[in-house]
Amino acid sequence: MDTVRTDTTGPVPAPVTFDSRGVALAAHLRVPPGFDTAEGRRHPALVCVHPGNGVKEQTAGVYARHLAARGYVTLAFDASHQGASGGEPRHLEEPATRVEDIRSAVDFLTTLPFVDEERIGVLGVCAGGGYAVNAALTERRLRAVGTVVPVNIGRARRAGGSVAERLAEVGNRRTAEARGGAPSLTTWLPEDLGDPAEAGVTDVDLIEAVDYYLTPRGGHERSVNRLAHRSIASMLAFDAFHLVEELLTQPLQIVVGDRTGSFGSCREGRELFARARGPKDLLVVEGASHYDLYDRPAYVGRAVETLAAFYAKHL
Numbered sequence: 001m002d003t004v005r006t007d008t009t010g011p012v013p014a015p016v017t018f019d020s021r022g023v024a025l026a027a028h029l030r031v032p033p034g035f036d037t038a039e040g041r042r043h044p045a046l047v048c049v050h051p052g053n054g055v056k057e058q059t060a061g062v063y064a065r066h067l068a069a070r071g072y073v074t075l076a077f078d079a080s081h082q083g084a085s086g087g088e089p090r091h092l093e094e095p096a097t098r099v100e101d102i103r104s105a106v107d108f109l110t111t112l113p114f115v116d117e118e119r120i121g122v123l124g125v126c127a128g129g130g131y132a133v134n135a136a137l138t139e140r141r142l143r144a145v146g147t148v149v150p151v152n153i154g155r156a157r158r159a160g161g162s163v164a165e166r167l168a169e170v171g172n173r174r175t176a177e178a179r180g181g182a183p184s185l186t187t188w189l190p191e192d193l194g195d196p197a198e199a200g201v202t203d204v205d206l207i208e209a210v211d212y213y214l215t216p217r218g219g220h221e222r223s224v225n226r227l228a229h230r231s232i233a234s235m236l237a238f239d240a241f242h243l244v245e246e247l248l249t250q251p252l253q254i255v256v257g258d259r260t261g262s263f264g265s266c267r268e269g270r271e272l273f274a275r276a277r278g279p280k281d282l283l284v285v286e287g288a289s290h291y292d293l294y295d296r297p298a299y300v301g302r303a304v305e306t307l308a309a310f311y312a313k314h315l
Contacts, residue, residue: 013061018077020104021097026084027077027105028056030068031114044119044315045073045112047105047142049128052093052153053188053213055083055223059125059294063148063304067123070308072315073115075105083222089183091224093231095131095153095238102135106142119143119315123307125294126265127153130240133272137247144314146253146307149265149290150272154238156263163236170233177230184229189213191225205261208291218295244275251279253310255303257288265290281310 013028032043046067050060056076064074080097081087102122110117121144124132129150136145173184189209196207212218213225256269266284273282283306285292288299 013064013076016075016108018104018108020080020101023080023085023087025077025080025086025101025104026056027075027108028061028064030064030074030076032068032071032073035114041114042116043071043073043114044121044311045075045109045115046146046311047102047109047120047122047132048074048076049098049102049122049124049132050076050079051126051128051151053223053225053227054126054128055220057220058218058223059148060128062295062300063123063125063307066300066304067308067311070304072311073109073112075109077101077105078222081228089228089230091185091226091231092228093153094234095134095240096234098127098131099135102131102142103139106139110141117141121146121311121315123148125149126151126263126290127156129265130154130268133244133248133252134240134242136250137243140250142250144251144253144311145248146255146310147269147272148255148303148307149257149263149293150240150254150268151263151265152240152268153235154240155268157232157235159262159264167233167236170230173229185226186229186232187225188227189225203262204259205263205290208261208289209263212291212294241272241275244272245277248276249278251310251314252276253281253283253307255283255285255293255306257285257290257293257299259287259289259292261290263290279314281306 048060048064060076064076068074078085081092122132123146125148129147136142254269256266292299
């Protein structure tokens with residue numbers, strides 16, 4: 001592991017790697033300001049989980065940086081098969097693997113002598129929020145669960161169009177690959193919406209998704225808007241919040257915006273809040289859209305303030 005440093009603008013990430021089912025995951029580890037390993041002090045830690053189509057340098061890294069500045073060791077990582085992490089085929093979004101990556105991140109944190117293994121939490125954004133909740137159902141080493149604009153990626157994928165037809169298409173493409181064809185890729189987002197008004201696009205989530213991922217605002221060279229087509233089958237069959245009523249016992253903090261679009265994070269957040277049976281809180285940030293809570297300072301600041309208080313109470 002590289003030396004962990006801090007500067008006046010916030011904790012500087014140290015590049016680290018850890019193993020998840022034999023795949024090397026690339027991660028950024030941050031520590032609180034004034035951190036000194038010679039102190040022998042153990043700190044609370046947070047696993048920060050990026051959205052689908054994301055990498056650690058984007059919104060997961062934004063929250064990791066802010067929360068490290070608030071006193072937490074934070075670990076933001078690229079999912080298996082994505083970003084700078086290993087794994088073939090590339091651009092696979094496999095829910096079970098994504099959840100296992102979170103467990104493996106906890107494994108890694110427990111090996112660090114400056115992390116208090118009794119005070120590890122998780123924070124997930126968008127689909128990463130759904131994965132964070134799902135991991136916590138069976139991962140009791142996660143003592144507190146935070147989600148920002150949570151999305152149940154299974155329900156999102158099942159919305160619109162025939163599920164049976166999409167599953168048949170996945171099968172056809174896998175057959176072609178098995179017979180020597182190139183890996184089949186699709187996109188998460190349209191490559192170019194053009195002028196949304198002229199195109200008749202009014203969905204705030206879709207418009208802002210393109211603005212975030214495909215422009216200098218939030219774009220990153222390793223967030224390439226590519227999805228292995230075979231991923232669609234496992235996403236269609238996934239329910240991030242299955243058995244929440246029975247298995248989610250950890251404290252839960254949900255943050256959503258009140259400007260709603262087709263991705264449905266405000267609805268998902270409210271439903272998750274209603275279904276959870278343990279200690280819980282729901283913050284609805286007025287005036288904020290789904291993507292405002294990715295990187296807009298005023299909205300992120302409000303979310304971080306609430307999340308920091310939540311983790312301080314429960315970790």
